[in-house]
Amino acid sequence: MPPQRQPGSALPSFYGETRDDGSTIERPTNTASTASPSTPIKDEPIQIPTTPASAHSNGARHRKWAMHRPTGTVQVDRNQRYNNAIGVVSQRRGNQGRHTVASSSSDSSSSSSSDSDSTRRRRHQRRREKRARLREIEQQQPLRIPWTQWMASETKNxxxxxxxxxxxxxxxxxxxxxxxxxxxxxxxxxxxxxxxxxxxxxxxxxxxxxxxxxxxxxxxxxxxxxxxxxxxxxxxxxxxxxxxxxxxxxxxxxxxxxxxxxxxxxxxxxxxxxxxxxxxxxxxxxxxxxxxxxxxxxxxxxxxxxxxxxxxxxxxxxxxxxxxxxxxxxxxxxxxxxxxxxxxxxxxxxxxxxxxxxxxxxxxxxxxxxxxxxxxxxxxxxxxxxxxEYEMANPGQDGDVHNDPTQNPEHELAQVVQEREAEVQEIQEIQEELAAEIDKVDDVAEGQEGVLEGQRTVQHDQEKVVQEQIEVASQQAEVSQQQKEAAGQLAEIVEEVKDIKH
The missing domain is CATH 1.20.1080.10 (Glycerol uptake facilitator protein.)
Incomplete structure (x- = not known):
């Protein structure tokens, strides 16, 4: 626990200093001092919290700090004391049961002052950031002649x-x-x-x-x-x-x-x-x-x-x-x-x-x-x-795929080459299909020729059979004629025999 200030001693050095938001740290007072200005101020021991205090009413950001406590003494540098004091004031302003707050007029004036200070700080911060960006750009870009700043980029080129x-x-x-x-x-x-x-x-x-x-x-x-x-x-x-x-x-x-x-x-x-x-x-x-x-x-x-x-x-x-x-x-x-x-x-x-x-x-x-x-x-x-298109006459001489128009897929000539290769491949496929169809037609024609040859052979055999049948029929007709003649001779013989008997 930090040392306590004895009654009658001087105020701590952090009272009267300015916060980040522009407001001033005031010494906390008790109810007695508020009621009567002539009443002597009672000194109270200041409790320095070891954890971050909650944000006070004017919107200041949360702060976090750590206390370094060497053995036997408490060494707190100026920045830590400054932060601790803000935490104490914020804690006491938030605790209505233990401490009194300032009047409503002082609160409103303090709030407006804090807002204006915050706006002014933000504006200055933006200016500092802009100047820093300009310095970075000047360091990165080469120096330019001042009177060329107005020149357009194309004109300057x-x-x-x-x-x-x-x-x-x-x-x-x-x-x-x-x-x-x-x-x-x-x-x-x-x-x-x-x-x-x-x-x-x-x-x-x-x-x-x-x-x-x-x-x-x-x-x-x-x-x-x-x-x-x-x-x-x-x-x-x-x-x-x-x-x-x-x-x-x-x-x-x-x-x-x-x-x-x-x-x-x-x-x-x-x-x-x-x-x-x-x-x-x-x-x-x-x-x-x-x-x-x-x-x-x-x-x-x-x-x-x-x-x-x-x-x-x-x-x-x-x-x-x-x-x-x-x-x-x-x-x-x-x-x-x-x-x-x-x-x-x-x-x-x-x-x-x-x-x-x-x-x-x-x-x-x-x-x-x-x-x-x-x-x-x-x-x-x-x-x-x-x-x-001379590039296609003897391509690839430089061994550079990017600049070789027949090898670089993004080049227009490479696309033309690919299209032509696709067309040639398609034509070759069509030619192969036509050759296969021609082979099939040749096979069918050869089969038809075989069938026709067989039909001609059968027809020739049939003609031979018909010729033989005609010859047999003529022979049968001759035999029938001979039989008729024999029958007539036999009838004559029978008639003669009958005549002889009579």
Whole structure:
């Protein structure tokens, strides 16, 4: 049992403190103090309950505590004393027989004050919870630029794709142009705007270096940016993916502008940054005609575009390493086209250096017409084999059940394959049934032929019997005739005998 307060001593420290609901703990009084303010207050021993007290009238929640009683002393910390005091006050307010309650006016004011305090606490609690949720969201989500908060999700995605395409095109052509400039150092160039054999002597090492610069630059940067913008870096590729509906037309227009802008920016940076000659502009070699240049660009671009469609647009198990094949496709295209046309295979790649040097040659148009013709060739061939369901010609090459249309049950082509297999199986069953029916008919026909043969044999035997019967009948007729003749002769003899007797 806790120690008792002696008369005249100070009040316990927990009197006057504030409860959770906002009300103040008052010192309990007896009936005498209520009746007369001048009556001295009698101190009563405070009984601290060891079990939770019942809820008091203003709706405070139940409390539960435990008393720690070391040997010889009672050590109760401030929180326990606070909780025990609330229990004592609640118990005494509920016990009308032992203690008096406050007046009705004080009860109503205390209740309204408690209600307002409870409402205010709930409102503050909701605010704290909301702020905590916002902090959690901010910790989980990446930082966003403040002025992009108002942007719609689709608009923001287009913006990110355009920015990524601009930066990706810049990096791709920056390293490609810089590598081309390094390759042409000391190659005997007499002009600062060509990569073909027009102004430099033929050197396979230079051609190989230029092709490697373009191929590896495209491979690396496409691998970096294909998750951001698709890693196109080429208006011809953008047109191809728009035609096969892999890229929305609206986004394709913005990507086209970003690619041309990135090419111009890369050309300008390479021109002003490096001290070497800016000899990266594409021109035709002296022995290459305009028609030859157009079709060289078209065929090499078609190879590049078709590689991109089959490795990147058509999803399969090796899609994540598609940039390797795409870079190699550009590499072999550059090996073929660099000497004759400069190996643009990309309208933006030809436009950037021409815009920076203000030198648009008379054959500049072939670097737009040729790649776009190659794009149409690649897209046309792709659509043709797509209509013919090329996936079913040699299925299962990737070993990827999910992306193999003939193995993935959710794929439309897999459903077509299953339907056709069911039709073929049904046709085979019908053919087997027809074959069985034909066999039965053949057996019946053979049986009927046997019956007819037997009937013919019986008929032949019957004909023989009839012939024999006819012969017997004729013989019998002859015998009857002979008997008649004999009877006539006998009658004549009898007549003669009669005549002789007479």
């Amino acid at each position: 287009h913006f990110v794709a355009v920015v990524g395409e601009f930066i990706g095109t810049f990096l791709f052509l920056f390293f490609a142009f810089a590598g081309t400039g390094v390759a042409n150092i000391g190659a005997g160039a007499t002009s600062n705007n060509t990569t073909t054999a027009g102004d430099i002597a033929f050197n396979p090492t230079v051609e190989l270096y230029i092709a490697l610069s373009f191929g590896f630059s495209l491979m690396v940067n496409a691998w970096i940016f294909f998750r951001i913008s698709g890693g196109l870096f080429n208006p011809a590729v953008t047109l191809a993916l728009a035609l096969v509906r892999a890229v929305h037309v609206g986004r394709a227009i913005f990507l086209f502008c970003a690619q041309v802008g990135g090419a111009c920016f890369a050309s300008y940076i390479v021109k002003v940054l490096f001290p070497t000659e800016f000899n990266v502009q594409t021109t035709l070699s002296p022995d290459t005609t305009l028609a030859q240049g157009v079709f060289i660009e078209a065929i090499c671009t078609a190879e590049l575009v078709f590689t991109i469609i089959m490795l990147a647009k058509e999803k399969h198990k090796a899609t994540y390493i598609a940039p390797v094949g795409i870079g190699l496709a550009l590499f072999i295209g550059e090996l073929v086209a660099v000497y004759y046309t400069g190996g643009a295979l990309n309208p933006a790649r030809a436009f950037g250096p021409a815009a920076v040097t203000y030198n648009f040659t008379r054959e500049h148009w072939i670097y737009w017409v040729g790649p776009f013709i190659g794009t149409l060739l690649a897209v046309g061939f792709y659509k043709m084999i797509k209509v013919l």
